[in-house]
Amino acid sequence: xxxxxxxxxxxxxxxxxxxxxxxxxxxxxxxxxxxxxxxxxxxxxxxxxxxxxxxxxxxxxxxxxxxxxxxxxxxxxxxxxxxxxxxxxxxxxxxxxxxxxxxxxxxxxxxxxxxxxxxxxxxxxxxxxxxxxxxxxxxxxxx
Numbered sequence: 001x002x003x004x005x006x007x008x009x010x011x012x013x014x015x016x017x018x019x020x021x022x023x024x025x026x027x028x029x030x031x032x033x034x035x036x037x038x039x040x041x042x043x044x045x046x047x048x049x050x051x052x053x054x055x056x057x058x059x060x061x062x063x064x065x066x067x068x069x070x071x072x073x074x075x076x077x078x079x080x081x082x083x084x085x086x087x088x089x090x091x092x093x094x095x096x097x098x099x100x101x102x103x104x105x106x107x108x109x110x111x112x113x114x115x116x117x118x119x120x121x122x123x124x125x126x127x128x129x130x131x132x133x134x135x136x137x138x139x140x141x142x143x
Contacts, residue, residue, distance in 0.1 A: 001091050004116045005139065006043065006063065009035050014121070016137030018049055021130065026051055028137060040064055043075075047135070063087070073098075080105045080125070096123070104128065117141040 005012065014030035032045035043061040048054050061075040070088040073096075077083055083105070085098030094111040109123030117140060124134040 001089075001113065003089065003094060003113060004141065005094065005111060005113070005119050006034060006041065006087070007066075010141050011143040012045075012119075012139045013142050014045075014047065014137040014139050016121075016135060018047070019134045019136075021132055023134075028135065030137070032139070036065075043073075047137075094119075105132070107132075111139070 012032040012034070014028070014032065016028055017025045018028040019025045027050040028047055029050060030045060030047035032043060035042045035044075041063040043063060044059075046056050046058045048056045057077070057079060059075055059077045061073050063073040064071045066087075066089070069090075070086055073085050073087060075083045075085075080100055081104075082101045083098045084101060085096055088095045088097075092113045094113075096109040096111070097106075098108070099106040105125060105127055107123060107125040109121060112120045114120060119139040120137075121139055122134075122136045125132040
């Protein structure tokens, strides 16, 4: 299976649902920009909760290019701090697990390839053993 998300540069648009700690949901939209440098790949993006007063979460990943079926990444999230994680490839799926360096936060995300220009993403974030959020979004490549 040849993946396009992460593996090719471009812009992806996200639309879907964001669920808070009580499982209340709101619509969400976002955008991800993927660029490749010689030593690492960059995933810059944001997710915006479409509330009366929108809330936006931003994140920047630095990803070690894959040389097997998994790799490491790190990022800085203004809300969660410095995160470290792994991406694992399993057939049509990219799995991601992560934790904050201070061990307060952790989570997981599953990206399923439907077409070269379309993925479905579902994931969650925890603080200790307490749910912070979860999400279900569609990712469409636009550039």
